[in-house]
Amino acid sequence: xxxxxxxxxxxxxxxxxxxxxxxxxxxxxxxxxxxxxxxxxxxxxxxxxxxxxxxxxxxxxxxxxxxxxxxxxxxxxxxxxxxxxxxxxxxxxxxxxxxxxxxxxxxxxxxxxxxxxxxxxxxxxxxxxxxxxxxxxxxxxxxxxxxxxxxxxxxxxxxxxxxxxxxxxxxxxxxxxxxxxxxxxxxxxxxxxxxxxxxxxxxxxxxxxxxxxxxxxxxxxxxxxxxxxxxxxxxxxxxxxxxxxxxxxxxxxxxxxxxxxxxxxxxxxxxxxxxxxxxxxxxxxxxxxxxxxxxxxxxxxxxxxxxxxxxxxxxxxxxxxxxxxxxxxxxxxxxxxxxxxxxxxxxxxxxxxxxxxxxxxxxxxxxxxxxxxxxxxxxxxxxxxxxxxxxxxxxxxxxxxxxxxxxxx
Amino acid sequence: xxxxxxxxxxxxxxxxxxxxxxxxxxxxxxxxxxxxxxxxxxxxxxxxxxxxxxxxxxxxxxxxxxxxxxxxxxxxxxxxxxxxxxxxxxxxxxxxxxxxxxxxxxxxxxxxxxxxxxxxxxxxxxxxxxxxxxxxxxxxxxxxxxxxxxxxxxxxxxxxxxxxxxxxxxxxxxxxxxxxxxxxxxxxxxxxxxxxxxxxxxxxxxxxxxxxxxxxxxxxxxxxxxxxxxxxxxxxxxxxxxxxxxxxxxxxxxxxxxxxxxxxxxxxxxxxxxxxxxxxxxxxxxxxxxxxxxxxxxxxxxxxxxxxxxxxxxxxxxxxxxxxxxxxxxxx
Numbered sequence: 001x002x003x004x005x006x007x008x009x010x011x012x013x014x015x016x017x018x019x020x021x022x023x024x025x026x027x028x029x030x031x032x033x034x035x036x037x038x039x040x041x042x043x044x045x046x047x048x049x050x051x052x053x054x055x056x057x058x059x060x061x062x063x064x065x066x067x068x069x070x071x072x073x074x075x076x077x078x079x080x081x082x083x084x085x086x087x088x089x090x091x092x093x094x095x096x097x098x099x100x101x102x103x104x105x106x107x108x109x110x111x112x113x114x115x116x117x118x119x120x121x122x123x124x125x126x127x128x129x130x131x132x133x134x135x136x137x138x139x140x141x142x143x144x145x146x147x148x149x150x151x152x153x154x155x156x157x158x159x160x161x162x163x164x165x166x167x168x169x170x171x172x173x174x175x176x177x178x179x180x181x182x183x184x185x186x187x188x189x190x191x192x193x194x195x196x197x198x199x200x201x202x203x204x205x206x207x208x209x210x211x212x213x214x215x216x217x218x219x220x221x222x223x224x225x226x227x228x229x230x231x232x233x234x235x236x237x238x239x240x241x242x243x244x245x246x247x248x249x250x251x252x253x254x255x256x257x258x259x260x261x262x263x264x265x266x267x268x269x270x271x272x273x274x275x276x277x278x279x280x281x282x283x284x285x286x287x288x289x290x291x292x293x294x295x296x297x298x299x300x301x302x303x304x305x306x307x308x309x310x311x312x313x314x315x316x317x318x319x320x321x322x323x324x325x326x327x328x329x330x331x332x333x334x335x336x337x338x339x340x341x342x343x344x345x346x347x348x349x350x351x352x353x354x355x356x357x358x359x360x361x362x363x364x365x366x367x368x369x370x371x372x373x374x375x376x377x378x379x380x381x382x383x384x385x386x387x388x389x390x391x392x393x394x395x396x397x398x399x400x401x402x403x404x405x406x407x408x409x
Numbered sequence: 410x411x412x413x414x415x416x417x418x419x420x421x422x423x424x425x426x427x428x429x430x431x432x433x434x435x436x437x438x439x440x441x442x443x444x445x446x447x448x449x450x451x452x453x454x455x456x457x458x459x460x461x462x463x464x465x466x467x468x469x470x471x472x473x474x475x476x477x478x479x480x481x482x483x484x485x486x487x488x489x490x491x492x493x494x495x496x497x498x499x500x501x502x503x504x505x506x507x508x509x510x511x512x513x514x515x516x517x518x519x520x521x522x523x524x525x526x527x528x529x530x531x532x533x534x535x536x537x538x539x540x541x542x543x544x545x546x547x548x549x550x551x552x553x554x555x556x557x558x559x560x561x562x563x564x565x566x567x568x569x570x571x572x573x574x575x576x577x578x579x580x581x582x583x584x585x586x587x588x589x590x591x592x593x594x595x596x597x598x599x600x601x602x603x604x605x606x607x608x609x610x611x612x613x614x615x616x617x618x619x620x621x622x623x624x625x626x627x628x629x630x631x632x633x634x635x636x637x638x639x640x641x642x643x644x645x646x647x648x649x650x651x652x653x654x655x656x657x658x659x660x661x662x663x664x665x666x667x668x669x670x671x672x673x674x675x676x677x678x679x680x681x682x683x684x685x686x687x688x689x690x691x692x693x694x695x696x697x698x699x700x701x702x703x704x705x706x707x708x709x710x711x712x713x714x715x716x717x718x719x720x721x722x723x724x725x726x727x728x729x730x731x732x733x734x735x736x737x738x739x740x741x
Contacts, residue, residue, distance in 0.1 A: 075555045078535060079576040082554065082592040292574065295556055298514070298533050320575075327577070327594065349575065349598040349617040353667075354645035392643060 038085045040076070040332040042322060043107040044069050044315070045127065046118035046142075047094040052224045054261035060309065065118045065141060066091055067304045068312030069319045074303075076323030083327055089319070094123075101130035108134045113334045116318045118142040118311065121152070128154045137334035139318035142311055146199065149362040149398060153405035156334075158341060159364045160317040164199035166397035167281040170369025170381035171251075171274055172203035173395070177383045180248035180272070185214045186241070186263070188254040193276075197253035200275065207386075212245040219258045237266035244269065251275040278373065281381070284313030285372035290380070291353040317350050317365065324348055353380070359394070362405040366393040441697050442500075442739045443704055444485045445713055446473035447730025453487055453498065454713075454729035456704075458697060458738070461715060461725050467503050469496055475517040476735040479542070480524035485737065488515040488529070495529065497545075500739070510547045512538035517601075519560040519569070521584070528569050528584075530557040537571050539587065551587055553580045561602030561611060568626065572599035572613055579613050579622075581629060591629040595622040601693075603652040605676070614649035614663060621649050621663055623679055633679050637665060637672055651693035655700055655718070662703055662716075664691040671705055671714075673721055685723055687714035695736045706733035 044066055053059050061067070069089055076087040090110060092103050100123045107115060108131070115131065116139045117124050125148075128138050140148060140159045148154075149163050162170075175181070183204060187197040197214070204211055217240065223229075241250065241263070250267055252275040254260035260277035272278060286297065286307035300308040325337040328345065340346065342363070347355035352368050359366060371379045382392045394400070440459035447454060451473060455465040470489030478485050478500070485498040488511065495515055497507040511518070511529045515538075518529040526548070527540040535555055539548040554576025561570040562584075569582040572595070579602060581591040596618025603612050604626070611624040621635040637647045648666035654676055655661075661674040667690050673683040688707025691714070695704050703716040707726075713733060715725040 075575050078555050079573075079578070082576070082578060082580070082589070083594075292556070295514075295532050302533070324577075324597075347597040347615075347618045349577075354648070355597060355617040355619065391645065393645070 036084055038080075038083075038326070038330065038332060040080075040085055040087045040114070040322065040326050041110065041112045042069070042073065042087065042089050042319060043110075043112040043115040044089055044091045044118070045094070045100070045103055045107065045115050046092070047098075047100075047120065047123055048096075049120065051257065053257045054224050054259075056225065058261075060311070061306055063304070064309055065311035065315040067300070067306075068308065068314070068316035069116055069141075071300055071303055071312075072316040072319030072323065076319065076326075079323060079327055083330070085326060085330075087319075087323065094119075100124075100127040103127070104130040104134075104136065108136060113137065114322050114332070114337065115139070116141050116315055118315065121145040121148055124148065124157065125152060125154070128157050132156060135334050137338055139321065141314040141318045145195065146398065149364050150404040153362050153407060155363075155407040156338075157363060158318070158321070158338070158358065159362075160314045160321065161311075162283050162367060162369060163364060163397050164196050165202060166364075166367075167369055168196070168199035168203040169206065169396040171279070171281040171371060172200070172207045172209055173381045173383040173386050174279075174371050174379050175249055175251075175274065176207045176209055177385070181209045182212050182245075182247045183209055183249055183251045184241075184244045184247040184271070185211045186250060186252045186254075186259075187214060187216050188256050188258050188260075189216055189218045190256040190258075192255040193253050193258075196255050196276070200251055200253055212247045215240075215244070217254070217259045219256065224257060233262045234266060237262050238268045241266075242268035247271060249274055250278075252277055279371050279378055280373070281369045282310045282372055283367060283370065284308065284310040285370055285374075285377060287372060287375055288351070288370060288377050290377060291351050293351040296351050313350075317348070317356075320350065321346075321348060321365075354393075357391075359400070361400050361403045361407070362398065363407070364397060366391060366396075368393065369396060441741075443695065443713070444476055444478065444487075444498075444500075444737050445704075445706060445729045445733050446476040446487050446735045447711075447732060448472055448474055448708070448734040449732035450730035451489075452730045453485065454733070455503070456713065456727055456729070458702065458704075461727055463727060463729055465503060466730065467498060467505075469498070469505060470494065474734045475515065476737050477518065477520060478737045478739060480520065480740075482739045482741060486518070486520075486527070488518060490514045490516055490532075495527075495540075507545060509540055509545055510538075511540065512536060512547075512550065517558055517560050519562050521562060522564060522566040526584070528560055528562070528571075530560055530571055532556050532558065532574075535573070537569070537582065549587055551582055551589065553582075553589070554578050554592075559599055559601040559613065561604050561613075563604050563626065564606055564608045570602045570604075570611060570613075570626075572602050574598045574600070574616075577615075577618075579611070579624060581626070593622075593624055593629050593631060595624075595631065596620045596634070600650045601652050603654055605654055605658045606656045607658055609658070610676075612652050612654065612661065614652055616648045616650055616666065619644060619647045619649065621652065621674075635663070635672075635674060635679055635681065637663075637668070637681060637684075639665075639668055639670060639684055642668055651691075651705075653694045653696055653703060655696070660718075662694060664694055664705060666690055666692065667709075669707075671703075671716065683721055685716060685721065687716070687723055688712045688726060692733070693735045695738045697738055698740045704736050704738065706736050708732045708734065 252260035471491035475488035554573025556574035559572035596615035598617035651664035689709035
């Protein structure tokens, strides 16, 4: 009995000693870092946008996007150790009915002036307006709406998400290179499907493809997946796609996930599918191993035990842009960060095979568009031969001469 | 042949002379041999430099990238990242005879000037692993920035420089204390670090930034940046990776990746003198010991270009495996 007690007492003393040592070591570390440490707090503002998907494996994870921002915060902080900078991320999750302006005020109260946003376009504009007075700089990591880069552009909103026009152009260049120039366009009945269709039509006109027919797929409601739904789908899709004029590729605009993923292998004519299913233009895919991407995927999987999504990548890029600017300016001032990011010095490495820079006319991040089929990267646009006098990346999306954006301070 | 090793480390003119005489007495010099890691084929190509052709292909582990011969040429070390090890190839038999405890996902590594210690960059772990070559055992590790890659060592072996790709820094590590003593911010995605042979300058290439930073290794400051401009080529395509500087410190060569060119640099003024068109996606390079030739690996065209250093002309391309990545050449 005594022996056990003695052992216990001994181990308690040992634990106490260990805790003491730990406290001292941590204290020293904190003290060392506290000397002139620059604290860079970043807000992550998101609204739950529940998205049902046709494919079970494509259901967005609960921390979609946030995980990317968290990884970049960790990356920035590793760099920060050598520069006396400390990075942290504050996640603010809007519930239905919550006002983004109130959320921005709350983040500002916590001393945050850099916010990564995963918000729908209208919410983002409200947040940007609310942050104007406090000089808050926003990074739009999610909304692909072209109007945010055009008439609704804002001088305090940087876009790391590619626009619909960029995605459509990236796809169109490849299809044209492949000489699949006759498109059968199938469009969903929701607003965002129509916006993507508009971008695809613009891309077809720009790069010399022809839309031989446009057909609407009406969302009549109902579940995306059912136990025996596959039987019906197998009947429904061939019938829906029959009697189309002769075409090379079916291009689907279905951001709402109602039908596009049911099209491959089920079209009336044996034709490939692209757009919202089949060959999909995207900023990132979990299969991307190009340009050191494998390191990125490995690190992400190790930390979050799941695959990395496009939204994760867009949020990672936003937080890394902040880290890049802050490490080179040694400042977290949003104006200084914006000036650096807009300037010629920015050369962001984001596993895209080349430096990424900002378009100074609409604050959109220039970036290549990956074309993924869900298993591999099929190609990367811009395609060879689509030339531009300044940057070939500007063959994707709205170029300087076409812009309707007027950035106002 | 331990003799050469002595010559190199002591850097003693008299010994070199003696060595030269011995060689003359023995007869004609043996042909140099180059070893090329082929990232996609999982092989190492062996090139006879006299004949300028591949004479043998050695099967290695998965995703071979960093490659270097031991100082005595007995072994060729090759980092096989996807197998999380560095394999040791016996250069006589051409067989893999051992694995080194490199830590996960090794990519680039460097031997200390005396050949006794190996420093390995572990990309996924933000660490540099230190290995005792005699015992083939792990000695320790140093925490560095995100995605460590390039490794350079000062001629006296006292300072190891590691570059971290996402942190964008060159970390100066004291090899005795195994501690970081300085960090220098460079342009985006630093890939490679090389000292001049007299230790007066450190050159660091930034793949995404498109520049080479010249760093004063004493003051730990960037003193100059080399920029590249090639008519008709967009700036994004210029991605500096490998760096080799001649022993006299007068000429530097920088591989420019997808620009498919090697820049020739006056290493005194740091001006670009010339661009040499080589194969596609030129990555790393190695001189023959007499510095007569510089071999470059061209990832996308699956070949090695041979540059004649005196005339600055590309004189030959040699077919190797798929996605050639690194190259190392025997000293004799």
